[in-house]
Amino acid sequence: MASRIIRTPGIKDVAALAGVSASTASKALNDVGQLRAETRERVRRAAEQLGFTPDSRGRALSSGRSFTVGLITTDSSGRFSIPIMLGAEDALSAGEMALVLCDTRDDPLREQHYLKSLVSRRVDGIIVTGRRVEPREPIDVPIPVVYAFSPSTDPEDTSVLVDDHAGAASAVRHLRSLGRERIAHVTGPESHLSAQIRAASTMGSAGTAFVGDPLYGEWSERWGRHAVDVLLRTQPKLDAITCGSDQIARGVCDRLRELGRSVPDDIAVTGYDNWSVMALASRPPLTTVDMELEELGRRTANLLLDAIAGSPHPGPVELPGRLITRESTLGT
Amino acid sequence: MASRIIRTPGIKDVAALAGVSASTASKALNDVGQLRAETRERVRRAAEQLGFTPDSRGRALSSGRSFTVGLITTDSSGRFSIPIMLGAEDALSAGEMALVLCDTRDDPLREQHYLKSLVSRRVDGIIVTGRRVEPREPIDVPIPVVYAFSPSTDPEDTSVLVDDHAGAASAVRHLRSLGRERIAHVTGPESHLSAQIRAASTMGSAGTAFVGDPLYGEWSERWGRHAVDVLLRTQPKLDAITCGSDQIARGVCDRLRELGRSVPDDIAVTGYDNWSVMALASRPPLTTVDMELEELGRRTANLLLDAIAGSPHPGPVELPGRLITRESTLGT
DNA sequence: GAAAATCCAGAACACGTTTTCCTTGATGAA
């Protein structure tokens, strides 16, 4: 045959070119065993000349590890999962680990399918994340698992979650430090745990400075606009509105402006999420709480790496958010 | 030792339990070779009893394939890459392929690192995507590659891209079918190829119905608002504005409303991207062009699967977008 | 100069599966 099959070179090819055995070549390239420096160098040159890249499948097989972790997300289209994913990927790639993406689309059947696939790939660990902070059923696999954002219902599992309590409190503290004394709260559906937590924390930390009841609605600008009408009717003297999301806060700002109320001179507004497309496009730009989800993803990945290395940290970890101050409370 | 090391069962364990050899067990589970039905059944039961999951690393090694593809994205935080990712993942998981995620953060060094890692993992193929439609340097690997969204500069490479020409034209056609005769165009930076293409196509298909020059600016609501002021000064009689993005279109709508102009009665507005958080939250909701990026991702993955199977389809493929009509052109 | 210590490299094996080849026994036909 004139056309030879082109094969990516293996360690045997490198060894042959360097005139040594395969095992010697392996030792040379991995800097182990006792070899003459001259031999090492010769093997190295041969490897470079052939463009040798070690086949990690071989390594995986013999080491018993796959250097891969799975990421199971119930909806990666959500804007919460994505920064978590990126943070995790960032932390993992530093450890030479690859991340395989599994989007279950909230379908238990797909989740089972992916779990089987990941187990069959002998993944070193699994990260489970979702779009809601409500606890979820743990998954049952013989592999280290860390939950991000959506904790496991089992308190012995490792879960990394956002501290919405602290986040909401920091917004209130900020407003009070600016002298605001009549604070209202507008947020999403009461059925959402995050709405409940943020509302409770807001009321708790505002104390007597809290006016009326938390207004539960939906996570939308429309609701934010509508809530302003309700609030101004019932609480005409309020001087600050904390919102459960940036979308709501943006709607609030829009409506206040339409009514001729100045933000923040008349009424200060805070959001939640630091979703840049909302927080920065709002007029005025929003003071808001950044959940630092990318950091959460990194943290999750590092906890998983620890668990893989044999030192698990059982139990939940809460990460505080960070308050980002902008014109909606500070003015220009 | 009282504590035995718990090992996930291998095919040898299954074989031992069923009283056959490993090779027979493999044949039984894979439905190949000639075996008595009774034997097959016995092996199957043994496998089930032990909870046997085949180690895909072994299969990968012996089959020469890894059943894994890499996805290289220059920024997966961008809202373009994500639907592409999801579509690709969807199409691949149907073929039992896993997708490993590599976010280069637009850093050539990281890209090199990831490429080496993917090659070393003997990935079956690679998808390359980016956030801009500008062509990019091809990557040099001995593996099938398909480019999505950002095509390769090499026309022989397989690239799947959006047909912005057709998309912009469909918006104009829609406006003209509604009787609009004085159409302006507001878009992003002239340095962006997608802005250029959309502008050229808009002018071309509008013909004499196009007024003035395309207004280049930035991809922001603020620019949309500002552009309205410019347009109304120079083209007081225009009856439609097509925008290069939903963000711009939302800004346009906001400013028109502030000036007391009715959308769409006085001036119809179209966006681009069908970015729901903009298109639906806009007042009124936007008629816009959906690039159908998830479908693009699926298409990309299927082309890659073909290439892996040995039937590559060289050259670029353009996918038409889909016009989504809403109140910003139709009214209520 | 011989024994011991040291150094170096190759052989063999492990990892888990698939696949190819081979053996055994049975059946049927000549």
Add this chain to the structure above:
DNA sequence: TTCATCAAGGAAAACGTGTTCTGGATTTTC
């Protein structure tokens, strides 16, 4: 009866690496 055919299943090789063991060669020491 003998040979060819075929079903059934086992043995071994292959995939590509890392690790351990072993033995030969060289140097050191007395």
